[in-house]
Amino acid sequence: xxxxxxxAARDALPLLIEGFRxxxxxxxxxxxxxxxxxxxxxxxxxxxxxxxxxxxxxVTEFVRSTPLLVQLVGAAALFxxxxxxxxxxxxxxxxxxxxxxxxxxxxxxxxxxxxxxxxRALSLSPRRTWRAVILPxxxxxxxxxxxNYAISMFKETPFLAVITVQEMVFEARKYGADHFAYTExxxxxxxxxxxxxxxxxxxxxxxxxxxxx
Amino acid sequence: xxxxxxxxxDELPQVRSGLWVTLEAxxxxxxxxxxxxxxxxxxxxxxxxxxxxxxxxxxxxFRGTSLYIQLFWLYYAMPTLTGYELEPLxxxxxxFGLNYGAYGAEVVRGAIDSVPRGQYEAAVALxxxxLHRMRKVILPxxxxxxxxSFTNLLIQLLKCTPLLWLIxxxxxxxxxQQLRDRTGETLTxxxxxxAVYFVLAYxxxxxxxxxxxGAKRRLGLPTGAGSLLRSRSATEAVTSASGGAR
Numbered sequence: 001x002x003x004x005x006x007x008a009a010r011d012a013l014p015l016l017i018e019g020f021r022x023x024x025x026x027x028x029x030x031x032x033x034x035x036x037x038x039x040x041x042x043x044x045x046x047x048x049x050x051x052x053x054x055x056x057x058x059v060t061e062f063v064r065s066t067p068l069l070v071q072l073v074g075a076a077a078l079f080x081x082x083x084x085x086x087x088x089x090x091x092x093x094x095x096x097x098x099x100x101x102x103x104x105x106x107x108x109x110x111x112x113x114x115x116x117x118x119x120r121a122l123s124l125s126p127r128r129t130w131r132a133v134i135l136p137x138x139x140x141x142x143x144x145x146x147x148n149y150a151i152s153m154f155k156e157t158p159f160l161a162v163i164t165v166q167e168m169v170f171e172a173r174k175y176g177a178d179h180f181a182y183t184e185x186x187x188x189x190x191x192x193x194x195x196x197x198x199x200x201x202x203x204x205x206x207x208x209x210x211x212x213x
Numbered sequence: 214x215x216x217x218x219x220x221x222x223d224e225l226p227q228v229r230s231g232l233w234v235t236l237e238a239x240x241x242x243x244x245x246x247x248x249x250x251x252x253x254x255x256x257x258x259x260x261x262x263x264x265x266x267x268x269x270x271x272x273x274x275f276r277g278t279s280l281y282i283q284l285f286w287l288y289y290a291m292p293t294l295t296g297y298e299l300e301p302l303x304x305x306x307x308x309f310g311l312n313y314g315a316y317g318a319e320v321v322r323g324a325i326d327s328v329p330r331g332q333y334e335a336a337v338a339l340x341x342x343x344l345h346r347m348r349k350v351i352l353p354x355x356x357x358x359x360x361x362s363f364t365n366l367l368i369q370l371l372k373c374t375p376l377l378w379l380i381x382x383x384x385x386x387x388x389x390q391q392l393r394d395r396t397g398e399t400l401t402x403x404x405x406x407x408a409v410y411f412v413l414a415y416x417x418x419x420x421x422x423x424x425x426x427g428a429k430r431r432l433g434l435p436t437g438a439g440s441l442l443r444s445r446s447a448t449e450a451v452t453s454a455s456g457g458a459r
Contacts, residue, residue, distance in 0.1 A: 065414040066407040067372040074403030158281035182289035190278040
């Protein structure tokens, strides 16, 4: 029992900030992968053939229902030659794409039927229908939900420490083990998460209200 | 591939005990979370400003700091700070309970808010006491709204249990990884592990659908035949910043 050591906390902070940059990088790139891949999955899920839609739905359901940590550790063990950070970003992106695809799906379903019919009447190609009419309306509605997934991905980036990505929690664990100062390192890391995620979620709430949800 | 499965069946007792730890953590964690979500959720719709404030702070705190850090803090930091040491499994149950309880509180609050105003007013007009009103009028209706969101939370909680491996509780992931190390069959091991979690998630979803059916029937709402096998709703109410059941 040795209480909270302020000196240790001060020492650990620069390391944590260093790790925090990796945390942010992983979040931003992971969100990007999830946003793009999720859209592709959502569009593929509306393909006219069941040979496409059924497997797509099965895979998203599977990814959605299984633990991220197992996916991460498994992928890292299989692709040992790839850099851990890359593996982490891809796995995070794929995992969250299973969620964002459902968000896009709801957004696409929200576009009135008349818009599809008008496109048909104007004999627009499917490509132009999607690009010029459907997606611009759908994407606007799903932005707040995508933001929320970004926040929740941010809170799950510590999982990356397990596959030796040197993000903030990795640094916290290392500092804790080296100086026997787990209390200080983990408390600070938790506070950094709180300070970063709370204002973001307030912002998202505002955005949701503005877009009329 | 055969190596892995023969090892899997040779070590079946161990696999079973790992599965048991995972299930124990899920069920106990979920119960703790359920209790906390009702406590915090009811506080946040109460009339006392102090209680509302406390509930708000607790919810934002446990939602804002990552579950991973909460678990590690309990396991590594709390013993040096307070002298108390928790068993790995208990550590997991407490961390899961606190984290998902905070998310669940938002679900409870959202569901209670979504019960039409008229129901409150009718209950007041009938001169029901606040407790009676809550128990007989508001909660039965709110409960139906909560179940789909609770299902999502439960599956998410299940998906977090592999974290126990990191604090050396012998859960399913730990056991399967030991088998992998012995047989060297990485792909088979992890695919099997994912498949087991998938089956567990589906079984839990089915149970929750049953619960929802029962709750709906008690309110006299229609319950379609297909509702039982339906997969859980796609949008996670939990991750939404505004939370609640929508």
